[in-house]
Amino acid sequence: MINQVDFEGYLTRAWEYREQRFMRLANHRPGENGKTQSDYVTVQIDPSLDFDPQRVRIGRLLRITGRIVGRDIVEPLKMVVEKSHDGVELPSELSTLVIRRPTVQILATQVKVLQGAKPPRQKDKAGKKEKPIEKPVLPTVPIQPGVDLAELVTAN
Numbered sequence: 001m002i003n004q005v006d007f008e009g010y011l012t013r014a015w016e017y018r019e020q021r022f023m024r025l026a027n028h029r030p031g032e033n034g035k036t037q038s039d040y041v042t043v044q045i046d047p048s049l050d051f052d053p054q055r056v057r058i059g060r061l062l063r064i065t066g067r068i069v070g071r072d073i074v075e076p077l078k079m080v081v082e083k084s085h086d087g088v089e090l091p092s093e094l095s096t097l098v099i100r101r102p103t104v105q106i107l108a109t110q111v112k113v114l115q116g117a118k119p120p121r122q123k124d125k126a127g128k129k130e131k132p133i134e135k136p137v138l139p140t141v142p143i144q145p146g147v148d149l150a151e152l153v154t155a156n
Contacts (some may be wrong), residue, residue, distance in 0.1 A: 003150065005068055006065055007025065007064045008062070009027040009061070009062060010027075010028070010061055011025060011058055012061065014054045014056070015054075022045070023053040024043070039047055042103070042105040043107075044106070046107060049108065051108075053111075056113060062114065064106055065123065066107045067106070069107045070102065070105075071103060071105075072100040074099070074101075076095070076096065076097065076098050078090055078141055120127075133141050
């Protein structure tokens with residue numbers, strides 16, 4: 001079976017959890033009455049990939065290549081209900097119940113910033129900025145055989 005995904009989405013969030021890098025991407029599509037609807041996907045970045053999502057500005061368009069992986073998230077039912085934003089309150093005996101919630105995400109093996117990509121900043125050597133090199137000003141005199149031009153340069 002083939003398990004390969006190409007996905008484009010806008011970066012909405014980036015984080016690290018247990019030394020793994022994650023990001024959340026939003027893919028927009030036309031919805032009803034001309035309104036845009038968004039689909040959100042969690043992307044785990046392959047540890048061998050040299051990409052730091054926290055250095056990319058929120059809202060940048062990214063192209064992800066990878067594969068789909070599934071896993072179970074173990075969390076208290078109270079947290080799941082709180083994330084739903086429905087304003088539902090659980091009875092106290094259910095708030096401590098821990099559940100396994102299956103989820104699917106993309107394991108990214110390649111990430112490309114598509115729009116407005118900025119080159120990585122280069123670090124200054126030892127935290128000091130180098131001064132621009134001043135070029136000496138040479139006199140505009142014609143070169144003649146036997147004349148030492150060094151005598152014509154003024155000493156500072």
